[in-house]
Amino acid sequence: MLSDNGLFSRDRVLQIAIPVGVVLAMHVAWYIVVRATNTPAYILPDPIMVLQALVKDWSILWPAFLVTTKITFLSLGLALIGGSAFAIFLVQSRWIELAFYPIAVVLQVTPIIAIAPLILIYAPTTEVALLVCAFLVAFFPILSNLVQGLKSVDHNHLNLFELYGANRLQTLWYLQIPAAQPYFMTGLKIGGGLSLIAAVVAEFSAGSSGVGSGLAFRLLEAQFRLNIPRLFAALFMLSALGVAIFALTSFISWLVLHRWHESSLKREN
Amino acid sequence: MGTRERGRATVPVALNTELEKETPVITPVKSTRPLLTMRSVSKNFSNGTQALSDVSLTVHAGEFVSLLGPSGCGKSTALRIIAGLGGVSSGEVDWPSSQIGARGTPEGDISFVFQEPTLLPWRTVVDNVYLPLQLARVSRKDAMPRIEEALATVGLTDFGKAYPRELSGGMKMRVSIARAMVTKPKLLLMDEPFAALDEITRQKLNEDVLGLWRNTGVSVIFVTHSVFESAYLSSRIVVMKARPGRIHEDFAVNEGVDRDGEFRTSENYRRTCERVSHSLAGAMHDAGGH
Numbered sequence: 001m002l003s004d005n006g007l008f009s010r011d012r013v014l015q016i017a018i019p020v021g022v023v024l025a026m027h028v029a030w031y032i033v034v035r036a037t038n039t040p041a042y043i044l045p046d047p048i049m050v051l052q053a054l055v056k057d058w059s060i061l062w063p064a065f066l067v068t069t070k071i072t073f074l075s076l077g078l079a080l081i082g083g084s085a086f087a088i089f090l091v092q093s094r095w096i097e098l099a100f101y102p103i104a105v106v107l108q109v110t111p112i113i114a115i116a117p118l119i120l121i122y123a124p125t126t127e128v129a130l131l132v133c134a135f136l137v138a139f140f141p142i143l144s145n146l147v148q149g150l151k152s153v154d155h156n157h158l159n160l161f162e163l164y165g166a167n168r169l170q171t172l173w174y175l176q177i178p179a180a181q182p183y184f185m186t187g188l189k190i191g192g193g194l195s196l197i198a199a200v201v202a203e204f205s206a207g208s209s210g211v212g213s214g215l216a217f218r219l220l221e222a223q224f225r226l227n228i229p230r231l232f233a234a235l236f237m238l239s240a241l242g243v244a245i246f247a248l249t250s251f252i253s254w255l256v257l258h259r260w261h262e263s264s265l266k267r268e269n
Numbered sequence: 270m271g272t273r274e275r276g277r278a279t280v281p282v283a284l285n286t287e288l289e290k291e292t293p294v295i296t297p298v299k300s301t302r303p304l305l306t307m308r309s310v311s312k313n314f315s316n317g318t319q320a321l322s323d324v325s326l327t328v329h330a331g332e333f334v335s336l337l338g339p340s341g342c343g344k345s346t347a348l349r350i351i352a353g354l355g356g357v358s359s360g361e362v363d364w365p366s367s368q369i370g371a372r373g374t375p376e377g378d379i380s381f382v383f384q385e386p387t388l389l390p391w392r393t394v395v396d397n398v399y400l401p402l403q404l405a406r407v408s409r410k411d412a413m414p415r416i417e418e419a420l421a422t423v424g425l426t427d428f429g430k431a432y433p434r435e436l437s438g439g440m441k442m443r444v445s446i447a448r449a450m451v452t453k454p455k456l457l458l459m460d461e462p463f464a465a466l467d468e469i470t471r472q473k474l475n476e477d478v479l480g481l482w483r484n485t486g487v488s489v490i491f492v493t494h495s496v497f498e499s500a501y502l503s504s505r506i507v508v509m510k511a512r513p514g515r516i517h518e519d520f521a522v523n524e525g526v527d528r529d530g531e532f533r534t535s536e537n538y539r540r541t542c543e544r545v546s547h548s549l550a551g552a553m554h555d556a557g558g559h
């Protein structure tokens with residue numbers, strides 16, 4: 001029996017079936033258009049050719065996928081550590097914030113990716129350069145969200161902590177950091193998306209080649225060789241990585257917040 | 270830090286509860302031991318508002334003092350000064366019989382219940398009540414009996430694992446009171462704690478606070494703008510007036526009166542209300558009437 005709220009409820013089935021159906025329909029339409037117009041594969045391959053390229057070039061694409069994944073997650077991890085540490089440092093005193101926040105803002109509004117060529121000159125290897133670029137891009141949304149979160153603590157809560165003689169570390173640990181969690185999660189989600197974009201764009205400008213290359217390089221390479229099915233296959237892997245990062249950061253956010261924060265609560269009416 | 274523990278943790282908790290259970294309801298004997306003294310306290314804010322002007326007040330151990338007055342007469346400011354949140358412009362607050370902490374107040378001896386429950390939404394009820402002890406570096410294991418006792422006194426034993434969002438307004442306020450009582454304070458400061466609640470919940474909580482005061486012997490300073498609330502709860506009422514905030518009248522109420530279930534419909538209560546209303550009307554009139 002289809003219950004209203006069971007695992008296989010009508011709503012749940014439709015929730016999955018509808019988007020999957022739309023995607024399938026689009027692929028079928030894509031296939032029909034390509035076939036009907038006799039479009040050559042070097043302009044627009046049909047979805048089956050893309051799938052074939054994915055299988056055939058797996059030995060090239062999979063290592064590239066791993067490289068891009070590694071750079072993205074490493075840079076995101078470093079940005080989380082660096083951004084959190086710097087945010088906590090910034091909120092320690094009004095003077096520190098006055099001194100350093102403008103620099104953070106200037107760096108944030110500068111399109112960091114524009115200094116990628118510069119970083120490529122200074123960094124010892126291409127991989128380090130990509131890492132630095134992706135780190136810088138993911139760093140600022142994490143920093144600015146966390147600073148805002150750490151500063152927007154309820155005044156009554158601060159009074160409470162002062163009343164019970166809490167020291168600075170206790171206030172940070174038991175009040176400011178938990179209160180900033182929703183803001184931190186926003187920064188994490190934005191930073192996760194941006195670190196992948198930055199890893200790709202930085203590799204475009206790096207134009208490196210050979211064994212250590214990521215998906216972005218494989219993508220460019222496929223374009224030069226007019227191997228468009230492989231280009232689409234690489235694109236597909238990049239978007240799969242993006243979806244995975246989105247799902248992972250959303251899940252972490254849900255895990256941390258679902259018990260208490262409004263953003264993760266189901267409305268019960 | 271350690272001052273809070275001294276002379277408190279040494280009292281066996283179990284013994285305490287036993288005593289409370291066996292002793293029938295007692296109205297505390299009026300003590301003459303001063304707990305705190307405000308001497309000519311004035312407070313000016315930087316924007317020029319004179320919130321308090323020359324306020325002198327002595328609160329004795331075991332008293333239930335209501336601060337009553339129109340809004341803006343400095344009730345909250347007075348309470349905050351007593352709690353050591355924000356200093357005085359002139360005058361002083363003296364604690365003759367307490368150990369003074371780093372902020373010039375006996376930290377472990379004072380608790381505060383704000384108008385909002387001010388619970389930490391990411392903590393369960395138990396962990397919210399644990400907070401004051403945690404900040405005093407009591408381990409959770411050692412704190413547990415005291416937390417359970419505090420929750421029992423406000424009737425929330427079964428809600429320890431709930432998060433604040435799962436509780437009604439009245440229950441949140443009870444948690445806030447449990448958190449205040451878990452340190453076994455000598456002085457409980459309450460700033461219009463029930464103003465946001467409906468009348469029925471409010472009456473129930475008033476009864477609970479009165480019971481708490483009787484059973485624990487804690488001194489209470491209770492800020493309210495409700496004549497009825499102050500008349501029901503207090504052993505002494507301090508009526509304040511505004512612009513600048515100062516004391517209008519200070520008088521004892523309910524002396525020797527048994528405040529049981531019938532009290533609210535009694536002649537005694539009606540007379541107290543009249544007495545308080547009259548005083549409050551005077552305070553408003555003197556202040557320019559509004």
Ligand SMILES: Nc1ncnc2c1ncn2[C@@H]1O[C@H](COP(=O)(O)OP(=O)(O)O)[C@@H](O)[C@H]1O
Nearest residue numbers: 314316318320339340341342343344345346347
């Ligand atoms: N932080 C502040 N800065 C400036 N003025 C304040 C501040 N807090 C309170 N006041 C003013 O001091 C007066 C007394 O305020 P308060 O103690 O909150 O009154 P009550 O609690 O009796 O309503 C009011 O006129 C209020 O506007």
Ligand SMILES: [Mg+2]
Nearest residue numbers: 344345346461
């Ligand atoms: Mg007030």
